[in-house]
Amino acid sequence: MSILKIEGVSKFYANHTALDNVSFEIPQGCIFGLLGPNGAGKTSLIRIITQITGADSGKIYFKGERLQPGHIKDMGYLPEERGLYKKMKVGEQLLYLAQLKGLSKEDATARIKSWIDRFEIREWLDKNIEDLSKGMQQKVQFIATVLHEPSLIILDEPFSGFDPINANLIKDEILSLRERGATIIFSTHRMESVEELCDNIALINRARKVLDGPVREIKDTYKTDTYQVIGNGQLLVTSPDFEVLEQHSNHGIFRASIKLLNNTSPNDLLRYLIQRVEVHSFVELVPSINEIFIQKVKETHHA
């Protein structure tokens, strides 16, 4: 079942089109990557989902219902441009933001307590935000985003500005949120940063969706049956079933990219190689999302 269904959404500004007939679905309980270069329309789409702006056309369904203001409290949004009130204490700030999401004071207080215990930041509660380091502020922001236990969490460029330690902490938290049934949307232009996290992705370029689907399927579609082989010996491929795309040799150690042709299997290649050289490493070359994106964009431009 999909938690969010986007149907033909378009958004026009005075002199450019931010979104042009974009459609895709986000399955419940997955980590979804909304990927694309800067200015592709990711933030516009997110602002439509979070009802900060409205779409000019198209429909959005949240848990099967047309998107409506009441859904806001079931979403958590960490914008790219994010900050907190500098002169406000951490505890008050979290309480305020949680209450604005519709939590009662008692619920909010209890949840804040459990989160600060988890992040071991009890001593920050009475500090002003401006007295915290940037990394600390980011933790507080993250807590504020998920405090009301939304079923949809939207993180826009979440790791820009996070230091590696905090980034890992947040990644772990995101995985545990998914365990508990939440759906997470990552929006980023740094595709490699979320590749290993995402179950599903949608690629957006110049206001249009380029492709979407489960990461595994997309990679299967775009894999090129190419294997990287490292070994010892003199490699000379003469078979018409295999094509050497690239080969380097250094002190008798070679490294080659070999493409399978004529429906041969990796095992066929391996058997062929074993008879001729000593194989140290045999890895399938899977295209990165980045490469797929570039390839796809090129295709659409030529098309």
Added chain:
Amino acid sequence: MHKIWLIIQREYLTRVRKKSFIIMTLLTPLLLATFMILPGLLINMSGEEETVMVLDESGLFENKLESRKDLAFIPLPDLTLDQAKTIYQETDNTALLYIPKMSIEDPKGFVVYGKKNISIQTQVSLENMLEKEIENQRYLASGLDRQTLDKIKADVKITAVNLSNEGEKGNNAIITSIAGIVGAVIIYFFIFLYGVQIMRGVIEEKTNRIVEVMISSVKPFQLMMGKIVGIAAVGLTQFLLWVILSFFAVTAVSAAFGVDAAPSPAAQYAAGQMAAQGGGLEADDPSAMANEPGEDEFANTISDVKQSFASLNIGLIFFSFLFYFLGGYLLYGSLFGAIGAAVDNETDTQQFMMPITIPLVIAFIMSYSIVLKNPDGPVAFWMSMIPLTSPIVMMVRVPFGVPAWELLLSMGLLVAGFIFTTWIASRIYRVGILMYGKKVNYKELSKWLFYRV
């Protein structure tokens, strides 16, 4: 509604808890009390008796210079000036007044010697006394005496009375003007002080990058209105505390120093302000605070003031004040909020501040220069109808008495104006708060009004 309420609470509490707010709120009444008490205190302090030795070679002023509470004369027998100086040096008297031989027709050559500088006050007192005595003697010489002259002297006071349907009403143009101007001044400063706070608050939310987090939970309009109302509450709190604390501070300081507040204009002003705004406060406050026993004329003035206050329609003035106070603030406050949303930092606000500052300043200047002189003239009328200027101009007019239809029309227009500026502001606001790093101009702003968001 619940969310707006939360926003109002936050805006209110964070400001009221600020050190600067607490200090300002406590310090201002103290300063006011000091300004009112200090002159009285100083006069009393310098009240030690001064003694002046007099060497009168002319003989004209013998037994004529009467000692007063603060100024005593010690006549010297026939001595030379040098002898007198020596004697004076040995005493601790304040000064030595030397009157040379002279005729009453040509009095000159008066000298006053002192061990240190003679105060201006003493010098003026001496001059006045000598002048008066010389005049008396000249009157006598020409066959008149002081008493006849005092009989001839006239002292005219005009009592102005309004003839209206409700019957005759005493009227004092000065008091009426003060009541109006004080109300207008307060509205003027309140709009500026707290309007700018709204603007800063919005800019702060933008620069802190919290605004997008906020509007993923609440509507921009709620955020804007919450801020405007919250800050209005801060202003009202401060204003109320000022009135109450000033009252107590003045009372306490007067009691502590055993001084009546000086009958300075400041005291009357402040008292007038309290009476006009406090409504419930007794109108005889001014006399209680500013009465100085023994001075009949002053007491008369005070009772005039008292009557004039009684003649003012305090209830109506108070109600109009509250109405124009809030109406003007809301009208301008939303515009200030829109400016805050349109810019990235405070230095960029100048170009947009101008057009909303100008009507306020003009209204204020016109109130002094034209409206006060002619509170029912065409300038006064039109400026009290236009919502941008009416909070100040109408406030000045109300104490003079304004026809009901004019007041109602002006109030109605102000409400309409407030709704209109809020509409404009909310359109600019919702676009502006999400716009970063873009220098906007008026053309751009006008486009925002019709954006579909």
